Amino acid sequence: MDADDLVDLVRNYNPRSDAELIRRAFAYGERMHDGQMRHSGEPYFTHPVAVAAILTEMRLDDATIVTALLHDVIEDTRSTYADLVKQFGKEVAELVDGVTKLTNLQLSSTETKQAENFRKLFMAMAKDLRVILVKLADRLHNMRTIKSMRADKQVQKSRETMEIYAPLAGRMGMQWMREELEDLAFRVLNPEGRSSIIRRFITLQRESGDVIYRISADIRHELEKAGIEADVFGRAKKPYSIWRKMQEKEQGFSRLSDIYGFRVITQSDEDCYRVLGAIHQRWRAVPGRFKDYISQPKSNGYRSIHTTVSGRDGKRVEVQIRSRRMHEVAEAGVAAHWAYRDGVRAENPFAVDPAKWIATLTAQFDSADDHDEFLEAVKLEMYQDQVFCFTPKGEVVKLPRGATPIDFAYAIHTRIGDACVGAKVDGLRVPLWTRLKNGQSVEIMTAEGQRPQVTWMDIAATGRAKTAIRRSLREEDRERFVKLGRELVRVAFEHIGRRATEKALTTAARQLGLAGPEDLLAHLGSAEITARQVIETLYPELAAKTGDEIDEARAVIGLSPGQTFKRADCCQPVPGERIVGITYRGRGVVVHAIDCEVLAELQDQTNRWVDLQWHSGRHPPVHVVSLDLTLSNDAGVLGRVCTLIGEQKANISDLRVLDRKPDFYRMIIDVELRDVEHLHAVRLALEADTDVAEVKRLRDPSRRP
Incomplete structure (x- = not known):
């Protein structure tokens, strides 16, 4: 050229x-x-x-x-x-x-x-x-x-x-x-996959004749009867499109029905709906396969009616119906904005303004906090088809296919999403994980004080919702960790007769390489550092073990020379309880409580059992025990629980909330104890509190060595 x-x-x-x-x-x-x-x-x-x-x-x-x-x-x-x-x-x-x-x-x-x-x-x-x-x-x-x-x-x-x-x-x-x-x-x-699709098409054509010509002729006949002037085109779908359907539906080629597509191009917008009526009168429409992109256009200007019908010989065929001007935009997409005809920009009312289209596409990308969120948002936008839902006032909200009421709420406003407690779809209450469909009316119910839940991350489909949920959870976690850290450090300081002043916390933060007091408290609350570390940093002489305490490394009797031991995470034995050791190759001896469920699986391996007992004397408070607590969900309860544990001269090393309900919440508190008597004293103090509904010692066989 x-x-x-x-x-x-x-x-x-x-x-x-x-x-x-x-x-x-x-x-x-x-x-x-x-x-x-x-x-x-x-x-x-x-x-x-x-x-x-x-x-x-x-x-x-x-x-x-x-x-x-x-x-x-x-x-x-x-x-x-x-x-x-x-x-x-x-x-x-x-x-x-x-x-x-x-x-x-x-x-x-x-x-x-x-x-x-x-x-x-x-x-x-x-x-x-x-x-x-x-x-x-x-x-x-x-x-x-x-x-x-x-x-x-x-x-x-x-x-x-x-x-x-x-x-x-x-x-x-x-x-x-x-x-x-x-x-x-x-x-x-995948050249083999593509070739196999083409070969099957050839076989199908040989067996059933020119299906495209016959169905196109049937559609033209129906339009002539209805007095509608339009062009009809038919084609087999592209090999990759068919391959993708086979993968998505997990079906073989012979079971795929809608492998043919037909397009009707009308002279006017009004004729589109007349064509639809004529086609549905002749053939049965397939439920759930109708989309009206004329009344609800795509953001790139695409307008068309899509319907799937059971055509000749029961074969499903997809029919797209659009006017000539709609077709021009459907072929060129956003590029239709620059299209020329006869020396001037084509005046097509359906062509979108590229600046507005880009603005809608990139708005949520700008709010992404990191690269992964941005990439996730881009891929969601590029790969997903859209569904159109309505607010109770009739405003349209566009979402990717697979979106849920959570996505709908965040699409309206971040504040609505954060405060979401439920949703109604077409007037009926539905779970938040419900997948929304085209044309549904969605009402979001909110409540003051509601915050996003961790489980929402699995429910949300859009990058915008996921980004907002992550941000809120990070902020909430930090607030919670700071609050918990403040209680932990207060109890730890009182334990040694000191006050956790701002100056003391600032000094400790600097010594530990942290940004400041709040950062220190957040690290404490999230168990990244312990209150013991803070005490040892500021007051090493007070934190040092007293001479009459038994060395932690020599806490058990019965080991062979050179053998090391470790407490089992599944039963967390403490001094004063009957114990037994189990040998593990390359890992020394693991100490179990005699009533640990894991031992039942090892009863035939007596050669691995080691008879052990705790060293008599005063043990240091370093043996972690996990307590499963159910508490009233009231102000000040958590602080009081921390104080009760501190009053028993015990240190909290970690805290995890398992389930939060409006009236009660359940949490696991890891407490550092001396022995079984120390454990009994802590449990007794907690059980006596009116806001503590239940205290259990957590023993988890799944946490086996």
Whole structure:
């Protein structure tokens, strides 16, 4: 193709095109790439020309066509940004520079880098969407000619195309490009799978004849009877689309029903619904397979009616119904904004403003706190179909398929999401994990003081909701840890007759390498450090063991010389209880309480049993025991429990809330004790408190050595 051929392609839809500008760009690009060759052996400049030709099919403006011709000159030749500004103006130079930057992004790299590069990609999109249009056309031509590349490069480019560029084209409404990119990548990534689909199609056609022709004729017949003028097109779905359905539904090819698709293009918007009526009168509609994107358009401007019916011989067929103007946008997607006809921008009422589309797409990405959240949000947006739900006032909320009332609440406002306690769908109360469907009306119930729950992370589907939940949980956890840490340090200081002043905490934080007193308390509350460590940091002389205490390393009697021991986590024995040791190769002896359930599994392995007993005398308070407490959910109860434990000269090393209800909550408190008498004293003090409903010693056989 030479410059005149390209000019003719542009002038077919834009007679007022600046032919001289295109010819100059053609000549400049050809000169810059002179001597460069593609892997196929062709002159390199054939590639930019082919990219420009692809963009003419979308009837794009002169600046985009010129950018396609020049999109590799900054990257691969001696040409510079300043040269392009001088020769072709700032608009073209900016576009070429944008495409160059995208070319340098490794979108299939490691997760963190990939997320950051995705962010850059969306920033480029926000600046000028035509950059992405050129990049997509560039990728399409590269995939069409991929056979000339090395095998490993083919796989890398195909995977990147399948994961990033094809979904992006679909998200922009360019479904034809998405399908071709997917099929070209599928050809490389799974050639056997693709060939098997094509072979089965050929067999099916041989057995049943030309189904597409017969069904198309049936639809035309029904439209003629109804007096509706429209064009009818039919086709078999692309091999990759069928392969994906087979994987999703876990069905073989023979059991797939809707492998044919039909499109009806009407003369007017009103005729779309008349066509729908005619089709549903003739064939039975398949429940749950109807979507009206005319009354509820997609954010990229896509409008169409989708219905699936049981057609000839009971075969399911999908029918898309749209007007000619809707079809133009359906083919071009967001690119329809730049489409030309007869020398002027096409006046299509359904074409969306790219700036608004980008704004809606990127709004939630900006709120992502880290790379993983951003990448998750991008992939959710790119890979998911959308459902449209309504607020009680009739406002539309767009969500990805699989979204729940939690996602709906956060889509309205973060404050609504955080305070959500329940939801009604179409007037009926439903669980928060319910998957929403198209057209449902959703009412969110809120309550003051409600906070997001950890389980919501598994319920939410959107990046926006997950990000907000994470942020709230982090803030709530920190508040809770600081509060708990303050109680732990107060009790620990009182235990040695000191006060936990702000100055003391500041000094301890500095010595432990922490940011400040609040950071110290948060680390205490989350059990990252212990109150004992804080005491030892400030008052090593008070924290030191007294001379009459038994050395922790010599707490048991009966070990062989050189043997080490460890208390079993499953039963947590303490001095004063009857014990037995079990040998483990390379790990020494594990000490169990004599009534530990785990010992029943080892009764036939008597050669591993070691007769042990605790050393008599005073043991230090270092033996951790887990207590399972059920407490009243009232103000001050937790603080009082910590005080009661501290009064018994015991230290709390960790605390975990298992279940929180409006009236009671259950928690595990790890307490450092001397012996069984010390344990008895702590339990007795807790059981005597009116707000402590139950105290149990936690023994968990699953925590075996």
